[in-house]
Amino acid sequence: MNQHRTHFENLPNELFGIIFEYLAPHDLLHGFKKLNRRFQSILIQQPLSLPNNRSMSYKLYCNYLIKIIPRYISQIVYLHLSERRAPHAVQQFIDNVPLDSQFWPALKAVTIEDVPRDVFETLLADCSFLVNIQSLTLDSGFQLYHCDEYDECDDFGAVIPILNSLPKLRSLYLRIVNRPVIYVNSTPNELASRMDIHQHLQILSIDDCSRELLVELLNNGYLPRLRQLHVSITSHKHSDMSIDPPNPIPLKQVFAPELRQVNIKLFTGVTWFLTFFEDLQRHSQLDCFKLSGHVRFTNNSSFPRVAALQRWLTLTKSNIFQFRMKLSVDYNLGAQSVLEDICAEYRRATGDEYSAGYGNIDIRYPEMSFSYPPVKDDNIADESVVMNEGEDNSTSSDNNISDEPVVMDVDESNSTTSDEWFRDEPLDENIKEMELSECDYVNNGLFKELQEIPCWHRLQRITIDYEVPMNENYIFGKKLTRLAHVIQCSPQLRELYIEQNLQYGHALASNTQLGILLACxxxxxxxxxxxxxxxxxxxxxxxxxxxxxxxxxxCLKELILKVNGHPSTWLSTKHLVRWIAKLFKRFPVLIHFTLNCQPSEAYEHNEYSLSKLAPKWFGVSLLSRRIRPGQIEYRHKPHSLDIWL
Structure with a gap:
């Protein structure tokens, strides 16, 4: 029998183009560029993307920016510019690469992440190479190294210049730390008046957005082609969470005629957003409307009752409209009965005991049909769930109102009642990120469901949040068993983020199975x-x-450790030299190490400032041969140290 064999080089050029899309540019160019004329011809036409530098060494990323990009600049379709793990790298890019648009004919998307503010302003001021891009991501949010440099950069001052400078932009994602700004030369209204109507933007995502900017962008017709809106609303003060904003002027449908999907993360003002988007709902324009975040109840809360929400939902005649309101909730002292009444009303209206209860309100429409008529207000209290049994009803009087939130504790022994309040939607085996907490996956019986999932095909990141142990002898056995099962069944898992106490850390370290799984x-x-x-x-x-x-x-490449001990109890040059060297020895392929200390005034003093101790650590490590000359780059703040290998 004749067997027909197909060799790799016999594949058509079109298939090579698809295969090459999965290869990083340096692997592709070094592997094929001198193979033969045919592959040389394919490579000349191949679109190239400068990927996220998260898994790159400092040297490799700089090699991309100042050597590979200049040679293949006309083929670059995506550019990721970041100093998050490569200090001064973007400045080197500006100094060595031409920024005129004629050199960037294929460029369509750019990400600018954690760069100094003056570098960002240089890129935006000399933005001719960006003028034809269709997608821009700017990330300088909280906890990034350069975020403090954007203290005076509010959302008006960031969004409007970007939209005016990039008229062909179709997608914009912006994350900055939006702090209250004192306007000296202009007011928000004056800034908005300088904005041009943007004819192409279809997707807008702003993390830390003010209501004022949202109203200006939408209510004045500046974004007539907008189809998807994702915003996280700014809350500058914790106490603001209990103050509902005054009702807005509703957005007119004619100003946002193509807006279909709205996703809002908020900290107050559910009624505000329902009112603002009511005209779009009345015109049956919305396909998806999601509200998430946190709401604090007071005696004067304007949280929508069932009848008001039902009226808003049924304004539309669309058959595909989907609504989700998933909120964590608490209450000020004196407002517990308000929260209980509303939760009881929603449970009756939906016929779903999990729709509203201890700490959560989760309403889905049209899955929840509101077929159960809500009871009258004077009867709600009779059947409402009492969150703190035995509490005197007199605590809900006006005389006991306080701005302090109430911390609601879970009694693990009362498993039948308290566990049910935390039940969420069924687990999705195709998620990319997972948050694990004891109350979500152990107490309520979903632990069994989790064990029955044979494979988490796409899971890449796990986050484990801190929980207060029930007592000093609390055992983390169930948690570690659950974690080991998920890790073992996740072929794509690459990242693990843990916020826990030292007791959990020691239990984790003693688990041999987990250690072997995590190492590989x-x-x-x-x-x-x-x-x-x-x-x-x-x-x-x-x-x-x-x-x-x-x-x-x-195979660990990035290690981040965040400590909170007072520096007087541990911080010294000797301590840094010893333990950093031990970590470098344990992880032979490590390319980035970060030490973050909880900011405090103590780190501002020379004795404990990492800005003073880091050069001493570097000098001692060199002299003691714990590191080699040219092996590392590092940068520092008084409370943090970043090291690249």
Whole structure:
């Protein structure tokens, strides 16, 4: 029998083009550029993307920016500019690469992440190379290294210049720390009056957006082609969460004729957003409307009752409209009965005991049909769920109103009642990110459902949030069993973020199965200590022990440790030299290490400032041969240290 064999080089050029899209440019160019004339011809026409530098060494990323890009500049379709893991790299890019649009004919999308503000202003001021792009992401949000430099950059001052400068933009994602700004030369209204009507923007996503900017952009018709809106509304003061804003002037449908999807994360003012988008709902224009976030109830809360929400939902005649309101809730002292009444009313109206209860309100439409008529207000209290049994009803009087939130504790022994309040939608085996908490997956019986999922095909990141242990002898066995199962069944898992106390860390480090699994899978590991006094040495010991269980060297590339001990109890040059060297020895392919300390005035003093201690650590490490000359780059703030290998 004749067997027909197909060799790799016999594939058509079109298939090579598809295959090459999955290869990083440096791998593609180094592997094929001198193979033969045919492949040279394919490479000349191949679109190239400068990928996220998260898994790159500092040297490789700089090589991209100043060597590879200038040679293949006409083929670049996506550009990722970041100094998050490469200090001064973007400035080198500006100094070595032409920024005129004639050199960038194929460029369609750009991400600018954690760059100094003056560098961003240079890119935007000399933005001819950006003028034809269709997608822009700007990320300088909270906890990034350069976020403090954007203190005076409000959302008006960021969004409007970008939209005016980039008329062909179709998608904009913006994340800045939007702080209250004192306007000196102009007011928000004056800034908005300088905005041009943008004829192409279809997707707008702003993390930390003010209501004022949202109203200006939509209510004046500046974005007539907008189809998708995703915003997280700014809340500058914690107390503002209990103050509902005055009702807005509703957005007229004629100003946003193509808006179909709205996703809002808020901290107050549910009624405000329902009122603002009511005209679009009345014209049956919306396909999807989602509200998430946190709401604090007071005696004067304007949270929509069932009848008001039902009226708003049924304004539309659309057969595809989907609504979701998923909120965590608490209450000020004296307002517990208000929250209880509303939760009881929603449970009756939906016929779903999980729709509203302890700490959560989760309403879905049209899945929840509101077929159960709500009871009258004077009867609600009779059947409402009492969150703190035995509490005197007199606590709800006006005389006891307080701005302080009430912390609601879960009694693990009362499993039948309290566990049900945390039940969420069924687990999705195709999620890319997962948050694990004891109340979500153990207490309420979903732990069994989690174990029955054979494979998490796309899961890349797991986050474990801090929980207060029920007592000092609390055992983390169920948590670790659950975590080991998920990790073992997740072929794509690369990142693990943990916020826990030291007790959890020691339990984790002693688990051999988890240590072996994590060593062969993880590329990014972050541990944040909560509610314990900790040092770098405490976490370094935990991490070193955890990854020592595997006989093969760990594949970890990025390590982030966040400690909260007072620097007088641990911080010294000797401490840094010892434990950083131990971590470098444990992780042979590590390319980025970050030490974050909880900011405090103590780090401003020279004795404990990492800005003063980091050069000393570097000098001692060189002299003691713990690091080699040219092996690392580092940068520092008084409370943080970043190291690149």
């Amino acid at each position: 899978k993880l590329e990014v590991f972050c541990y944040t200590v909560s509610h314990d006094t900790s040092s770098l040495g405490d976490l370094a010991q935990i991490v070193d022990t955890l990854f020592s269980h595997s006989l093969s060297p760990p």
